[in-house]
Amino acid sequence: MEKELNEQDSLRLITEMITQARSNFQKGRGDGIVFWGYTIAIIALANFVLLQIFGYQPAIYWVWALTIPIFIIHYMIELKRGKKALVKNGINEIIGHVWFAYAISSAVFVTSIFIIGTWDSVVFLLINPALIGMSGLCIYVTGRVCRFKPFVYGAYVFWCGALISAIILVVCHAIDFQFLILALCMIIGFVTPGHILNRKVDQDV
Amino acid sequence: MYKDLDPLLHAQLRLAIVSILVSIEEADFVFIKDKTGTTAGNLSSHIEKLSQAGYIGVRKFIDGKRPRTVCKITQKGLDAFDNYVKALQDYIHH
Structure with missing residues (x-):
């Protein structure tokens, strides 16, 4: 790729390379997102089904509690993947x-709730x-930092989900449907963008 | 015409390498090769020149069974790139 450069060529090359390097997404980058999206959705659905079968x-x-060993395993896999990554930024x-x-x-939040109240208390x-609202925050930051709009839209899904989750509790007086909303948010706002x-x-690489 | 431009950076491939490295923390040889679209041999020789000048740091290691080369820009390289861009801007504005 050697040729005589003029000032315009140089600036164009610099811009092109910086843009390419910055917009680079690692192969399999969405895997963790998809994995956690399905994991939480499945656990939320299982919670909903168990509530229907056994009551409160x-x-x-x-x-x-399944999320704890899954988190540890996933964290170790990500550490290994990070070492093999072609680019670090x-x-x-x-x-x-x-x-x-x-x-x-x-x-910390969930532990605090359990310290403050029992399983059937208002908190x-x-x-x-x-x-769900906090997840929206993280997805929004991810979407904005990566300049990847599907995550930004996903954040709005989560924020709406958080509000609906609160409203449905007042309307239906039942916690069951909150888990259905959580599963839906995960599939629409997390798994789909992933x-x-x-x-x-795959198209870029 | 380009007497103020750093001759080490004023070459298409070397400028491409440094431009990639200024925007990320570090990059694998394979990544740079893909982005620049050059051959491994050509890239190696230019990386060597930049490394000898102290513009980039090169780390070679074995990852499992695979040898890997990872490049990272140095402060000297960042300063040289900064000066190069300023010199380019001067050419454009005068």
Whole structure:
């Protein structure tokens, strides 16, 4: 690719290379998003089904404890993947930190709720709307930092989901449907953009 | 005409390499090869020149069974790139 450069060629080349490097998405970048989207959706659906079968039993909510070993395994896989990555950039690191902080914050929040009240107290009803809303925040940041609009739209799905989740509780006086809304938000606002991202990466690479 | 332009950067492939590296933390040899569309041999020789000048740092290691080369821009490289862009802007504005 050697030829005599003039000033316009140089600037064009610099712009082109910087744009290409910045817009680069690692292959399989959406895998983690798709994986977590399906995982949370399946657990939420399982929670809904168990509530229908057994009624309001506190033990049912232990199904969410599955997220702890899954998180640890996924974190180790991502560490390994990070070492094999062809390119490292600040953007990927920021997004990784945001989601890691979200996982810790969620765990602290849920633990605090259990410290404050019992499983049938009012504060317990806040868990779903709060976590759905916080997920919207992280998806929004991911979408804006990556300049990937499907995530931005996904964030709006989550924020609407958080509000509907609170409204449905007042209207139906039942927590069951919150889990259906959570599963729906995960599929529409998380899994779908993740698949779109993977398709975009496959086309770009 | 281009007496103020750094001759090390004023070459298409070397400028492309440095432009990629200024915008990311570090990049694998394979990534740079894909983005620049050049051959491995050609890329190696230009990376070597930039490395000898202290513009980029090169880390070679074995990842599993695969040898890998990862490049990262140095502060000297960033300064040289900055000066190069400023010199280019001067040419355009005068």
